[in-house]
Amino acid sequence: MERARILRELALQIEGELDRGILCWPEPEWNEAVRRFLTPPAQPAAPHRPAPSSGPAAFARRRPPAAEPTGTARRRPPAAETAPRAPKKQPTFPPPPEATGRAPDWEKQLAALKREAEACTRCQLHETRTNVVFNSGTGTVPLVFISEAPGANEDAQAEAFVGRAGQLLTKIIAAIGIDRKDVYICNVLKCRPPQNRNPLPVEIETCSPYLFKQLEILKPRVICTLGLFATQLLLESKAPIGKLRGRVFRYHDTPLLPTYHPAALLRNPGLKRTVWEDVQLLRKLLDEGMAAVAKDVVAAETPARRPQVASRDLFGAQ
Template sequence: MAPPVSPGPAPSALPDDPFAASCGAFLTETLDLIRRQRAHSGAAAPIAPVDPAAALAVLRDQVLPCTACGLHATRTNVVFGAGSPTAGLVIIGEAPGRDEDLQGEPFVGRSGQLLTKILGAIGFAREDVFICNILKCRPPENRDPLPPEVAACEPHLKKQLAILQPRAICCLGRVAAQTLLNTDAPLGKLRRTVHFYQDIPVLVTYHPAYLLRNPSAKRDTWDDVRKLRALYDALGGEGTS
């Protein structure tokens, strides 16, 4: 069953921080949009697996030998994803990088270290969310994923989301957002509002790798993730604080 939509706690902010007012308006508009989305779709929530951990383990075993696209020839490891099988929040990135390919875990390099700090700043530990990518194998030289690669790998992500059934999703960067939401809208536009994957609310922000190259975007990202936390709480989620 879809989680109830409640007002949620007021976001914390400094006295001179305009975020509180903007986030309050965002929550009011977003929760109303979620109610209307669910009423319009009329779809019953999918039945969750009795044991999501076991279901993810089975899916992982199916994905590890994948040869559906040419990336299997250059990968060191398949990077399936990591985190809690009962996570209420799923973080989706673009594709593994060099460190991730070597270790077989998502977001373990410099971008991953920054992501861990970002999550911690809004009260989440990595082990309490589920982190994955659009692609499970590293593209050579960290280039953008090619359409055939996305087409081959996207079913794996959809199966992960069907098992996890999170309360909310956060897409990191243009490729993740455009792929999940099936749009060609630019990142700047996608960041401005809530979207839906099926009936699950989706928020979009910058990829940590972009923030490492463009530190000036960290302020916008901080506002994005505080809105994410406020929405998650309003939907009845529980984090580590």
């Protein structure tokens, strides 16, 4: 029993390493052999069951089966391990609320700001970018996700969150009953730092007025920051993401919930449960506002207010 558990843990560990592109052995065919070993034997065709569109299973990675000793005499698992599991009840959500309080020409304002960013040469990143990555999604649902900076895929396609982390974010958003194209996703930096290095403080300082203006135009009901840089910027905090995630803060009276960046989940799938708890709270905040938060459970804090920036004063005269 103990041996089976250890082999199962080992198999999960090895598959995770291979998924992240870490070669566990120097010979490529050894890695392939391990993949074959981890691949479950073909099963008789089962009736098609559609994947859940919401709930944690919607973004949970399929876990490999328990690894077993090789050889002809395979151990038959105990009956408790083979018994079919009762299907988990997936949460369902009503249609998300619509945005309120925006200017009638909010889309035009965003388009004008985007054009301004596309011509921007305010920091050194304009020299190495392929495209300015302003956002992804229409923003008709008043929920804004903010991450740190575009990566290689985003730089090539001029759209935020289109790589593997983006695909995972799409599933995370679907898990709370929302179509990704209806929310607004953007970054602190609009241009990719070379080699995906961390944003420099001077780059954040130079580029962040675009983000502040986006938020001013969008008037979101809830903001979700993904990872350290966006969270620390909007909360004016130096605390690590592990201390800030899952707690509700205020940004100019808008509820703000930090959580882990999807790339962190790809590196450490064990964080998925934590993020699932965070995004369920996010959905509750979207539906009910701050009334959803019991003050004795989640801290509500107000960071120092930033001065509002008028569009024409965004960077002063050019």
